[in-house]
Amino acid sequence: MTHSFKTSDFYYDLPEELIAQTPLEKRDTSRLLMLNKQTGEISHEHFYDIVEAIHENDCLILNDSRVLPARIYGTKKETGAVVEFLLLKNLGEDIWECLAGPGRKAKVDTEFTFGEGLMQGKVVEVKEDGNRLVKFSYDGVFFAILDKIGQMPLPPYIHEKLKDQERYQTVYSKELGSAAAPTAGLHFTEDLLDKLRAKGVKVGFVTLHVGLGTFRSVSAEFIDEHKMHSEHYYMPQETADIINETRKNGGRVIAVGTTSCRTLESCADENGHFTESNGWTEIFIYPGYTFKGIDALITNFHLPESTLVMLVSALAGKENILHAYEEAVKEKYRFFSFGDAMFIS
Structure with a gap:
């Protein structure tokens, strides 16, 4: 070849x-x-x-x-540890494929709270590539909440915060x-x-x-x-x-x-x-x-x-x-x- x-x-x-x-x-x-x-x-x-x-x-x-302001920070319900999630793909029924870091703190069935309780999330699956499937629950409109709690996922080579x-x-x-x-x-x-x-x-x-x-x-x-x-x-x-x-x-x-x-x-x-x-x-x-x-x-x-x-x-x-x-x-x-x-x- x-x-x-x-x-x-x-x-x-x-x-x-x-x-x-x-x-x-x-x-x-x-x-x-x-x-x-x-x-x-x-x-x-x-x-x-x-x-x-x-x-x-x-x-x-x-x-x-x-x-999407797709970078959100979740607080682990059991320990209070903070994990960063990056929403990648909406799979429907309030399940999103996400990148999570540090990943070891986001095992299956781990529950998180976001935006001081505006939203809850539960890891339902860890994929082969390490991405997490997270099911979210909230009152109101998902994207409106995301607007309040999310940050822009700037590319890795940009180190300044966006005003x-x-x-x-x-x-x-x-x-x-x-x-x-x-x-x-x-x-x-x-x-x-x-x-x-x-x-x-x-x-x-x-x-x-x-x-x-x-x-x-x-x-x-x-x-x-x-x-x-x-x-x-x-x-x-x-x-x-x-x-x-x-x-x-x-x-x-x-x-x-x-x-x-x-x-x-x-x-x-x-x-x-x-x-x-x-x-x-x-x-x-x-x-x-x-x-x-x-x-x-x-x-x-x-x-x-x-x-x-x-x-x-x-x-x-x-x-x-x-x-x-x-x-x-x-x-x-x-x-x-x-x-x-x-x-x-």
């Missing part, structure tokens, strides 16, 4: 001080590296310049998923369910979206609930041995119509973020045609992949050797991407979730 790429082929050197710890005061003032995927040509702009770069017959597809939880949400987020923000969208303001619409750009929404697997590093030596995590998506018919119409008129389909990109590539048929759909996707996009759903991508800068660097390399070519990243490091761009953006067109 011949393997395609090694994980180490997607390594680049990133000085730690370039990892953005806090969001900029104004969302759309972040920097924007423009990369031409055909020529590899690069230019340096600001995010608000995106209005010039998107043409009137293009469409912009955004992920409207909203991040305003809304800054880890896009301005158009509405469907609760993500464990992490679709961060490319954090640069958009209502004003910027209004300018694009006024120009004639069609704006459509999909929902993909981002799982924590998005931060999981690739441990396989060869990338085709990596097992991709699964995430739930939904594309409404209205968005499918916008994309089909854009294609028919010769416009570009521009995905905002790798999550929108993965949704579109999961929904497109062989001819790049779309209809309403929903389901779970484990799509893993790396060089050699033929794109059916998107023409261009707005995205942030991703971790070395991550599946997301592989995805952008599939779109723009590995050499172009690694060269662009080298340039971004040299120009001291801000990296990752609260960092600067890139427009691959």
Whole structure:
């Protein structure tokens, strides 16, 4: 069996001080590296310049998923020990799959209380991978209680506390369910979206609930041995119509973020045609992949050797991407979730 790429082929050197710890005061003032995927040509702009770069017959597809304040702290009823739980997946009937730490304090049948009694939880199962299934009980609406007691599950490389939880949400987020923000969208303001619409750009929404697997590093030596995590998506018919119409008129389909990109590539048929759909996707996009759903991508800068660097390399070519990243490091761009953006067109 011949393997395609090694994980180490997607390594680049990133000085730690370039990892953005806090969001900029104004969302759309972040920097924007423009990369031409055909020529590899690069230019340096600001995010608000995106209005010039998107043409009137293009469409912009955004992920409207909203991040759950999914980090909650439980006090063990017997001992008073505190355990951190991170809600990963709603399994229905008030049972959630969670990460728990320290895990040894969260054995089966252990009971916890949250938010000074606003909610109770009981561990009902420990999965093979160490994740816990916890059944919660409470009075009222679960998500309203979560809003009171939960914290944003910021990525592991962000060490600063977030002053305003809304800054880890896009301005158009509405469907609760993500464990992490679709961060490319954090640069958009209502004003910027209004300018694009006024120009004639069609704006459509999909929902993909981002799982924590998005931060999981690739441990396989060869990338085709990596097992991709699964995430739930939904594309409404209205968005499918916008994309089909854009294609028919010769416009570009521009995905905002790798999550929108993965949704579109999961929904497109062989001819790049779309209809309403929903389901779970484990799509893993790396060089050699033929794109059916998107023409261009707005995205942030991703971790070395991550599946997301592989995805952008599939779109723009590995050499172009690694060269662009080298340039971004040299120009001291801000990296990752609260960092600067890139427009691959």
